[in-house]
Amino acid sequence: MRSPHPLRARPIVIGVAEACLRCVVCCAVETHFCHVQFEEGFDERYTYVYHCLSAPDPASNPGIWLCTACHKCEEACPYETSPLRFIEAAKAEAYKRGLAPRLLTGIIAQITSTGYLFPITPSTMRRRAELGLKPLTTEAAEELRQIALKTGLAEPRGEP
Amino acid sequence: MRRYAFFPGCFIRVRLPHLEALSRRILGELGVKLVDVENFTCCPEAVSLSVDKMSWRVMAARNLSLAEELGLDILTLCNGCLYTLRTVNQELKGDEELRGRVNDALSIIDREFRGLIEVRHFAEILIENLEKLKAHVERPLEGLRIACHTGCHILSPPEIMGFDDPYDPVILDELVEALGAEAVDYDLKTLCCGWTLSTYGSREASERLLASKLNSMRRGGATAIAVICPQCFHQFDVGQASAARRLGVEYRLPVFYYLELLALAMGFSLDEVGYRYHRVRNREVERALEVAG
Ligand code: SF4
Ligand code: SF4
Numbered sequence: 193m194r195s196p197h198p199l200r201a202r203p204i205v206i207g208v209a210e211a212c213l214r215c216v217v218c219c220a221v222e223t224h225f226c227h228v229q230f231e232e233g234f235d236e237r238y239t240y241v242y243h244c245l246s247a248p249d250p251a252s253n254p255g256i257w258l259c260t261a262c263h264k265c266e267e268a269c270p271y272e273t274s275p276l277r278f279i280e281a282a283k284a285e286a287y288k289r290g291l292a293p294r295l296l297t298g299i300i301a302q303i304t305s306t307g308y309l310f311p312i313t314p315s316t317m318r319r320r321a322e323l324g325l326k327p328l329t330t331e332a333a334e335e336l337r338q339i340a341l342k343t344g345l346a347e348p349r350g351e352p
Numbered sequence: 353m354r355r356y357a358f359f360p361g362c363f364i365r366v367r368l369p370h371l372e373a374l375s376r377r378i379l380g381e382l383g384v385k386l387v388d389v390e391n392f393t394c395c396p397e398a399v400s401l402s403v404d405k406m407s408w409r410v411m412a413a414r415n416l417s418l419a420e421e422l423g424l425d426i427l428t429l430c431n432g433c434l435y436t437l438r439t440v441n442q443e444l445k446g447d448e449e450l451r452g453r454v455n456d457a458l459s460i461i462d463r464e465f466r467g468l469i470e471v472r473h474f475a476e477i478l479i480e481n482l483e484k485l486k487a488h489v490e491r492p493l494e495g496l497r498i499a500c501h502t503g504c505h506i507l508s509p510p511e512i513m514g515f516d517d518p519y520d521p522v523i524l525d526e527l528v529e530a531l532g533a534e535a536v537d538y539d540l541k542t543l544c545c546g547w548t549l550s551t552y553g554s555r556e557a558s559e560r561l562l563a564s565k566l567n568s569m570r571r572g573g574a575t576a577i578a579v580i581c582p583q584c585f586h587q588f589d590v591g592q593a594s595a596a597r598r599l600g601v602e603y604r605l606p607v608f609y610y611l612e613l614l615a616l617a618m619g620f621s622l623d624e625v626g627y628r629y630h631r632v633r634n635r636e637v638e639r640a641l642e643v644a645g
Contacts, residue, residue, distance in 0.1 A: 222539070222540075223540065223542065223543075224518075224519055224542050225543075227543060227544040227546060227549060228549065230546070230558070230560045230561040230564075231553055231554060231557040232554070232556070232557065257552050258549065258552055258553045259399075260399055260504075260548035260549060260552065261399050261402060261505075262505070262508060262548075263504070263508035263518075264504070264508070264542070264544075266508075266509070267508060267509075267519070280402050280405075283403050284402070284403050284404065284405070286403070287404060292403055295551075295552070296400050296403065296552075299397070299400040300401070300403075303394045303396050303397070303400070303401075303411075307393035307394060308362040308365070308366055308393070308394055309363065309394045309396070309397050310362055310366040310367060311366075312366055313366075316366050316367070316369070319369050319370070320369045323369055323372075323373040324373065325369055325373055326388075328365060328366065329390070331391075332390070332392070332393045333393065335391075335414060335461045335463075336393055336396075336411055336414075338461050339407065339411055339414065339457060339458070339460065339461065341460075342410075342457045342460045343404065343406050343410055343457055344404075344407075345404050345407040
C-alpha cells in the first residue's frame with residue numbers, strides 16, 4: 193500500500209479530512225455558504241469543500257487557490273470542522289514545493305518590493321495630487337525585503 | 353473622539369484615493385484626529401500571505417510596532433487590513449512563544465512588537481459614538497432604500513473580530529438608519545461580494561455571484577448599496593458595471609462607502625463626496641439625494 197502523502201500526515205489535515213462528514217451544509221445551504229460554489233463544476237452534490245478535502249495530493253490541487261479565507265465554512269459547519277485550516281495547510285505546502293500560481297508569487301513580490309499590494313501607476317499619482325494627497329513612496333519596502341530574507345519568504349521555491 | 357495612527361490601506365491609497373481624501377475630511381469633522389505614519393506598508397493582505405503565516409505575522413507586527421512607538425491605536429478604513437492587523441495583534445498578545453519568534457525576525461530591522469495598542473475600524477468608532485454622529489446629520493437621506501453589505505473579514509472569525517453577528521449583521525444597518533435612510537433586509541446579506549474570487553478565481557464566477565447578490569438586494573427593495581470596505585466598494589461599482597455589460601442586465605444599484613453617505617447627510621454635494629469617480633450611477637438615486645438636500 194502507498195504511504196499517505198506527507199501533507200496528509202499533518203494533524204490539522206488529518207483532523208479536518210476525517211471530521212468532515214460531507215454533509216454539504218458549508219456549501220449548499222443558501223444564506224451562509226462558501227462563495228466558491230459559484231465556480232463552474234461545483235453544485236450541492238460536488239462541493240468546493242469536498243473538492244479540496246478529497247484531492248489525493250491537496251497541495252497540487254489548483255482549486256485550493258480559490259479559497260479567500262472568509263471563514264464561512266467554519267461558521268456553517270455543524271461539526272466544528274475547519275476546511276479553511278485544511279486549505280491553508282495545503283497552500284503553505286504548495287508554496288514550499290513551488291506549486292503556487294504566478295499570480296500569487298507576483299503579489300508577494302509586489303508587496304515586498306514596493307510595500308503596496310497594487311502597482312502605483314502614473315494615474316494613481318495624478319489623482320492623489322488632484323485631491324491634495326501626499327505622493328506614495330516605497331522606501332519602507334526595504335524593511336519588508338529584509339524580513340522576507342530573514343523568514344525565508346524570499347527563498348526560491350521548487351521541488352527538491 | 354481621539355487620536356489614531358491612520359491606516360487607510362493600499363487599496364484606498366492606490367486605487368480609491370478620493371475615499372482617503374473624504375475620510376480624512378469627514379472623520380476630522382467628527383473630531384477624530386488622524387496621525388499619518390509614513391512607514392506603514394501593506395497590512396499585509398491575508399489571502400496571498402497565507403502561504404507563509406510567519407512572514408504575514410512579522411510584516412503585520414512591523415506595522416503594529418510603528419503605531420506602538422507613537423502610543424496610538426490604529427484606525428483603518430478597510431475590512432482586510434482590520435482582519436490582518438487585529439488577528440496578528442491578538443495572536444501575539446496571547447502567545448508568548450509566538451511573540452518571541454516574531455520579535456526575533458523583527459530584530460533584523462531593529463523593531464519589536466510589545467502588544468500595547470488596539471486596532472479599530474472606523475465603523476466601530478462611529479457606532480460607539482452614534483449620538484454624536486446623529487448630531488452631525490443636517491440633511492437626512494430620506495427616500496434612500498439601502499442594502500447594507502458588511503463584508504466578510506470584519507465579521508469573521510467573530511471571536512477575534514467582535515464587530516457584529518456574522519450570520520445576521522445589523523450594525524451597518526443601524527449606521528445607515530442614523531442618517532435617515534432606510535436599511536432594507538435581503539436574503540443573501542452575508543454572501544461575499546466576490547472581489548477576492550475575481551482575483552484568485554474566474555471573473556465569470558465572480559459575476560454570477562454578483563448577479564445573485566444584486567438580484568437579492570433588488571428583491572429586498574434596495575435602490576443603493578452601503579459598504580465599509582474598499583474592496584467591496586470596488587466590486588459593487590466596477591464589478592457591477594462589468595457584470596451588467598457581460599450579462600446584459602442593468603442593476604443600477606449605486607454603491608456608497610459609508611463615509612460618503614455620512615458626508616451627504618452632513619450636507620456635502622454628490623460632487624464633493626467623489627460621486628464622479630463612481631461607475632454605477634442612478635438618476636433616481638441622485639434625484640432623491642437632491643430632494644433630500
Ligand atoms: S474560507 Fe475558503 S473554503 Fe471556507 S467558505 Fe471561505 S472561501 Fe470557502
Ligand atoms: S466541512 Fe462541515 S459542513 Fe462542510 S461538508 Fe464537512 S461536515 Fe459538512
